[in-house]
Amino acid sequence: MIEAVVYDFGGVFMESPFEAVHQMSDDKGHDYDVAVELLLGSYEDDTDHPWHRAERGELDVVSTREQISELARARDLDLDLFELFKYVGMDREVYSPMVESVRRARSRGCLTAILTNNIAEARGMWKAMLPTEELFDVVVDSSEVGMRKPDLRIYQHTLDLLGNPEPERTVFLDDYPSNVQAAESIGMIGILVGTDRTRAIALLDDLLAGGST
Numbered sequence: 001m002i003e004a005v006v007y008d009f010g011g012v013f014m015e016s017p018f019e020a021v022h023q024m025s026d027d028k029g030h031d032y033d034v035a036v037e038l039l040l041g042s043y044e045d046d047t048d049h050p051w052h053r054a055e056r057g058e059l060d061v062v063s064t065r066e067q068i069s070e071l072a073r074a075r076d077l078d079l080d081l082f083e084l085f086k087y088v089g090m091d092r093e094v095y096s097p098m099v100e101s102v103r104r105a106r107s108r109g110c111l112t113a114i115l116t117n118n119i120a121e122a123r124g125m126w127k128a129m130l131p132t133e134e135l136f137d138v139v140v141d142s143s144e145v146g147m148r149k150p151d152l153r154i155y156q157h158t159l160d161l162l163g164n165p166e167p168e169r170t171v172f173l174d175d176y177p178s179n180v181q182a183a184e185s186i187g188m189i190g191i192l193v194g195t196d197r198t199r200a201i202a203l204l205d206d207l208l209a210g211g212s213t
């Protein structure tokens with residue numbers, strides 16, 4: 001029986017920032033792999049890349065933008081973090097079937113949480129996109145707690161705030177594979193959310209109904 005469900009935000013309730021990097025790279029003629037590494041760092045790790053520092057609340061967004069542009073200039077590239085934000089903003093609709101899945105989990109008596117890597121300056125925006133208070137018992141924002149996925153401590157922190165449900169009875173949904181792997185490494189049930197998010201929702205419904213993945 002599932003006790004708790006933990007959701008990522010970007011790529012789960014709204015478009016993935018990685019999709020935005022794809023669109024921007026196509027428009028500007030950048031190589032995606034180079035652009036994503038410069039803009040968002042090696043996302044499978046928690047590093048001292050300026051974006052990671054921003055997500056841990058260590059660096060403000062203006063300094064982050066400057067440092068990323070400097071990294072890009074050293075590679076003879078012109079990259080602007082604020083330009084990327086325009087692409088992320090192209091689809092500000094939340095994905096309502098995912099919101100409904102939270103309501104179903106709650107109606108079955110599960111606790112729910114959001115666990116997002118995000119920058120402090122975006123907090124007001126993303127929180128306003130969802131009925132956050134209604135949907136989640138616990139909200140963990142990397143920039144508030146000074147830790148970010150895939151650091152295992154932030155998963156444990158989330159479980160602590162949920163009152164320590166069994167990890168084996170806690171589902172974690174995220175669109176980034178290494179974030180899902182980290183959750184699984186501490187015993188949680190991971191669901192990778194693909195571009196077709198209906199599959200992830202169906203897997204979760206199956207688990208909530210007592211099935212197994």
Ligand SMILES: [Mg+2]
Pocket residue numbers: 008009010011012016174175176
């Ligand atoms: Mg995400």
